Amino acid sequence: MRYEPKTITLKDGTQALFRAPEPEDAAAFLDFFSAVRTETEFLLSGPGDPLPTPEEEQAWIANSLDSPAQMMIACEMDGRIVGNCQIVLKPNAKNRHRASLAIALRQEYWGRGIGTAMFTELFTVARAYGVTQLELDYIEGNDRGKALYEKMGFRPWGELPDGIRQSDGSMRKLIYMRKVLQ
Numbered sequence: 001m002r003y004e005p006k007t008i009t010l011k012d013g014t015q016a017l018f019r020a021p022e023p024e025d026a027a028a029f030l031d032f033f034s035a036v037r038t039e040t041e042f043l044l045s046g047p048g049d050p051l052p053t054p055e056e057e058q059a060w061i062a063n064s065l066d067s068p069a070q071m072m073i074a075c076e077m078d079g080r081i082v083g084n085c086q087i088v089l090k091p092n093a094k095n096r097h098r099a100s101l102a103i104a105l106r107q108e109y110w111g112r113g114i115g116t117a118m119f120t121e122l123f124t125v126a127r128a129y130g131v132t133q134l135e136l137d138y139i140e141g142n143d144r145g146k147a148l149y150e151k152m153g154f155r156p157w158g159e160l161p162d163g164i165r166q167s168d169g170s171m172r173k174l175i176y177m178r179k180v181l182q
């Protein structure tokens with residue numbers, strides 16, 4: 001699924017370009033992912049985990065654009081990729097009403113309303129595909145993520161004890177949230 005590009009004015013008046021990632025962005029995306037993994041401990045992969053090769057990343061982006069079940073939206077500011085979010089739709093008649101969301105931004109760009117704007121766009125996409133339940137999970141302690149999700153209408157429904165082992169060896173819960181989309 002391909003997102004049509006849109007310029008978003010953020011709450012500080014600066015502009016962000018939301019657009020579909022293209023296969024030729026593969027190297028820029030790998031730079032983005034490798035940087036963002038060092039800036040937060042609240043993603044599911046960390047600096048010690050392998051990254052795709054540029055060829056694998058290129059194929060992943062092309063596949064996402066062709067797929068009827070997922071869409072990515074990249075955020076470009078200052079001439080570089082500073083954020084990405086994704087919606088993945090469930091495939092079958094029994095779960096086609098559900099989709100999961102994920103998001104990550106470069107630290108320098110946190111707190112400027114990009115997360116809010118990205119989720120608003122993902123909600124529009126979800127509605128267009130008849131999705132009525134959105135799902136996500138976050139790592140215990142991710143207060144900024146939690147604040148975004150609660151603000152956007154997600155509510156917790158369960159948690160997995162010891163779902164994550166952080167790099168310092170501490171165990172964290174995975175908190176599961178959902179939002180009923182009106």
Ligand SMILES: CC(C)(COP(=O)(O)OP(=O)(O)OC[C@H]1O[C@@H](n2cnc3c(N)ncnc32)[C@H](O)[C@@H]1OP(=O)(O)O)[C@@H](O)C(=O)NCCC(=O)NCCS
Pocket residue numbers: 040042043103104105106109110111112113114115116117137138139142143144145146147148151
């Ligand atoms: C979590 C993340 C996506 C949030 O995006 P963001 O663009 O910073 O969020 P927003 O600026 O839209 O802020 C959303 C809300 O968070 C809250 N918030 C802002 N700063 C905060 C802070 N320092 N601590 C806690 N909550 C905060 C506010 O309620 C804000 O709403 P408001 O602007 O209307 O007051 C982003 O910080 C990020 O990428 N973090 C690292 C990766 C990550 O954790 N991804 C999610 C994995 S589950």
